[in-house]
Amino acid sequence: MREEKKNVIAGLDIGTSKICVIIGKAREDGLDILGSSITSSEGVQKGVITSINKVSGRIKRLMKNAELDAGRKVNKLWVSIAGSHIQGKDNQSFISIKGEEQIISKKDVDEALKKASSIALPRDREIIHTLTQDYIIDGQDQIKNPVGMRGAHLQLKVHLITASSGCCRNIEESVKNAGYEVEGLALQPLVSGISTLPPQEQELGVALLDIGGGTTDLAVFLREGLIFTKVIAVGGNHLTNDIAVGLHISREEAEKIKLRCGTASVDYLNKDEYLEVEGVAGRGNYRVKRSALVHIIQMRIEELFELVDLELKSSGYKGLITSGVVLTGGSSLLPGVKEKAEEKLALPARIGYPRIDSSTKIFSPVYATAVGLIFWGMKVRQELSLKERLDVKLKEWFKDFF
Ligand SMILES: Nc1ncnc2c1ncn2[C@@H]1O[C@H](COP(=O)(O)OP(=O)(O)OP(=O)(O)O)[C@@H](O)[C@H]1O
């Protein structure tokens, strides 16, 4: 098998229900998907690793399949991080521009970024993302790139994402034990947004809802950047549990019947019908009305969107979501979920598909995070190589002086 090349990149999404990986190759004008693999998850609860052994076993098998599919090996992976331990916090820095001409340099911007990222954190937490929100020069806001502009003061507003250090190390350990290296961690809703939201939508204001198995991740994007995140501890697995309890059937049977006959509202049932389900512990098969199943799903979905609405209102961003809501994650495939979102949130909604060739097998909201990891990885690599090129140039320039 061929070795990893510089432009080959892999995204590993460790979810509560499934673990999947995509291997891609960056082109100048886009991305080629080389291979992928997906498997059911084990050792993950509500988006957080609870067994390193189980997760690394899954990653090992998954990677073998994906590498066979892609026809090449990879060593490093961009990996998703999620869970209720994730917190978002706004911060800002303020620096005075030195020099007579007061031209803002790259060094000034780096200093502003360093200052804005300096917050007191408990020993068990760390910053995983410093996301630039706005540059303000002498009171003038919405400056896209301050380098080269003139001003006495530069103000930088950032959104910091912090995570539990233990959770970060558990991801790294699971990947390492499987024989790979973490190239970087990236927040699940951030990368799901990057893969599904065109820049115009991000510019206008949009809420992304990744309804997965263990959690629903909410992220608000405005002016092409993420400004708010919240993890809600309700996902598709809760629907399955409710169905199992409500219909007195096993979780496995509940999952099957949810996927086969579930919808988000009784209003979308043209006619009622009876379904045959398998009772628990040898109780035999019996018949239930489809409307009984849908009623259970509807109650939980409505509760979920009510929680989302509360979060959006209390964040203060609800009024800024001009583009509406985009739904991703496996549970967004439940028929009628888009309409329920529109009804409960009073915003237009759509299902978010990754912005890749629609004929590939990974063109699904289930792969939104994994595709986003590749986009994110490409962006970070590009920024780093630009920085390295600049550093090399600077070093060469300095050589002439000393
Ligand atoms: N067609 C479908 N209809 C309804 N639900 C579906 C469908 N396909 C998948 N799901 C549900 O989606 C959930 C899994 O979604 P997804 O793969 O996005 O989760 P995950 O990434 O593993 O979890 P998380 O992000 O919460 O850690 C499961 O609860 C599953 O039952």
Ligand SMILES: [Mg+2]
């Ligand atoms: Mg997920």
